[in-house]
Amino acid sequence: MIKAITGTKDILPSDISKWKFVESIxxxxxxxxxxxxxxxxxxxxxxxxxxxxxxxxxIVSKEMYTFLDKGGTSLTLRPEMTASVVRAFxxxxxxxxxxxxxxxxxxPMFRQERPQAGRLRQFHQFGAxxxxxxxxxxxxxxxxxxxxxxxxxxLKNILVKINSLGVPESRENYKAKLREYLQGxxxxxxEDSRKRFETNILRIFDSKEECDQKIMQDAPLLIDYLDEExxxxxxSVKALLKQAGVPFEIDPKLVRGLDYYTKTTxxxxxxxxxxxxxxxxxxxxxxxxxxLGGKPTPGVGFAAGIERILLACENENSLNIPVExxxxxxxxxDNGLQPNVFDLGLHFRRKGIxxxxxxxxxxVKAQMREANKLNARYVIILGGEEYQKGExxxxxxxxGTQENVSLDNMEYIANKFAG
RNA sequence: GUGAGUGUAGCUCAGUAUGGUUAGAGCAUCAGAUUGUGGCUCUGAGGGUCAUGGGUUCGAGUCCCAUCACUCACCCCA
Numbered sequence: 024m025i026k027a028i029t030g031t032k033d034i035l036p037s038d039i040s041k042w043k044f045v046e047s048i049x050x051x052x053x054x055x056x057x058x059x060x061x062x063x064x065x066x067x068x069x070x071x072x073x074x075x076x077x078x079x080x081x082i083v084s085k086e087m088y089t090f091l092d093k094g095g096t097s098l099t100l101r102p103e104m105t106a107s108v109v110r111a112f113x114x115x116x117x118x119x120x121x122x123x124x125x126x127x128x129x130x131p132m133f134r135q136e137r138p139q140a141g142r143l144r145q146f147h148q149f150g151a152x153x154x155x156x157x158x159x160x161x162x163x164x165x166x167x168x169x170x171x172x173x174x175x176x177x178l179k180n181i182l183v184k185i186n187s188l189g190v191p192e193s194r195e196n197y198k199a200k201l202r203e204y205l206q207g208x209x210x211x212x213x214e215d216s217r218k219r220f221e222t223n224i225l226r227i228f229d230s231k232e233e234c235d236q237k238i239m240q241d242a243p244l245l246i247d248y249l250d251e252e253x254x255x256x257x258x259s260v261k262a263l264l265k266q267a268g269v270p271f272e273i274d275p276k277l278v279r280g281l282d283y284y285t286k287t288t289x290x291x292x293x294x295x296x297x298x299x300x301x302x303x304x305x306x307x308x309x310x311x312x313x314x315l316g317g318k319p320t321p322g323v324g325f326a327a328g329i330e331r332i333l334l335a336c337e338n339e340n341s342l343n344i345p346v347e348x349x350x351x352x353x354x355x356x357d358n359g360l361q362p363n364v365f366d367l368g369l370h371f372r373r374k375g376i377x378x379x380x381x382x383x384x385x386x387v388k389a390q391m392r393e394a395n396k397l398n399a400r401y402v403i404i405l406g407g408e409e410y411q412k413g414e415x416x417x418x419x420x421x422x423g424t425q426e427n428v429s430l431d432n433m434e435y436i437a438n439k440f441a442g
Numbered sequence: 443g444u445g446a447g448u449g450u451a452g453c454u455c456a457g458u459a460u461g462g463u464u465a466g467a468g469c470a471u472c473a474g475a476u477u478g479u480g481g482c483u484c485u486g487a488g489g490g491u492c493a494u495g496g497g498u499u500c501g502a503g504u505c506c507c508a509u510c511a512c513u514c515a516c517c518c519c520a
Contacts, residue, residue: 026511081518085443103520132520137443139514148520215517231516279519301520328520356478387478395480407478420480
């Protein structure tokens with residue numbers, strides 16, 4: 024038997040209502056903030072991601088699905104969306120059409136990691152990017168949108184964590200200080216952290232190893248070395264979040280794994296999923312556009328993992344999905360009327376009234392059972408004496424009442440579903 | 443990439459310690475309950491190469507080995 028690739032999942036009809044519901048809330052919220060949807064190809068030239076996300080990051084160095092096409096070009100299935108959105112922004116000169124572009128997406132991403140709870144190889148993210156302004160209002164807006172959407176899913180056990188990474192210069196200053204602090208202590212670090220000391224020193228803060236955490240407890244914090252402008256920016260972001268009623272926590276150790284972040288970074292974590300608790304993450308990237316070959320343009324954005332959110336919703340039992348139902352089921356008393364049933368069904372279907380009938384020549388009882396299983400609001404029973412008299416039986420499945428309706432008064436039935 | 447756990451019906455699981463006739467249950471599916479009407483109830487039916495391959499044995503779902511798959515955790519991230 025051929026099975027789906029490791030780390031990929033089919034979304035079956037029984038799950039679709041959940042996804043549609045989630046997507047509709049995302050659409051509604053994003054549009055309320057006047058973000059416009061954008062769709063980009065699932066694969067891009069590999070260089071886009073290695074340059075955008077950073078050669079040394081885990082995503083680029085070991086998690087990408089990269090392959091050569093027949094022309095010998097190295098292509099990669101997108102592991103995240105920001106680089107692609109920025110590429111499209113530059114390629115189509117969106118900046119020329121308006122100063123500020125507010126974009127959002129809902130799309131599949133691909134990373135070749137070992138699957139576990141809340142982590143798949145093909146997974147779905149939604150997110151937003153506001154490109155073209157340094158205003159802290161946009162940092163806040165991005166965080167508020169993410170928070171509002173999660174709240175709309177009924178999630179309670181969530182925490183917003185924010186931090187500021189400052190501008191590159193202040194960060195370099197700080198890194199030097201941190202290196203100085205750690206210089207004599209390297210031997211006490213875990214193996215991974217010793218590597219990070221060379222490659223990405225800030226990430227040592229993320230380590231869960233006890234020995235690392237002990238050493239990092241007294242380490243200097245980035246936030247104390249922020250430049251004045253970044254600090255001011257950070258204060259504005261915090262003030263706006265407070266104003267919006269979004270509870271948050273400052274996490275000076277929140278360092279994100281993508282290279283392009285500057286100033287604000289944030290994460291929303293859930294206590295209701297396994298170890299992959301980050302539902303959502305993002306931040307400001309004022310240098311990315313230029314880095315990818317565009318004119319210097321600031322930006323800020325976030326991405327959220329839909330499967331993780333669904334997992335959290337399931338564990339908190341927070342999603343209230345309406346049960347699926349259909350409008351009409353047409354029962355036939357004798358098989359000879361099959362063409363008439365088909366015709367009648369088509370009549371209502373073309374009016375947008377969701378209708379179904381039996382294709383398997385099953386008994387009346389079986390047809391009624393089917394109607395009930397489908398949650399049909401009304402059932403038409405066609406055949407027998409009534410049919411001889413030019414009538415059909417219309418049964419209301421909610422209260423069980425039924426009435427006879429003349430076959431040339433289908434308006435009457437259609438009106439049951441009006442409005 | 444590293445570690446641990448689990449693979450028995452469409453789904454959730456018994457059965458494996460002490461190997462022994464035709465491998466069970468619940469849910470789901472289908473059919474029926476005097477034949478023209480759903481939900482509840484009752485009755486019945488279908489559905490399993492017990493993950494795969496090898497080994498031990500008179501005999502393996504059960505013991506041993508290998509492989510594969512899945513799950514969780516590390517790592518990293520959404």
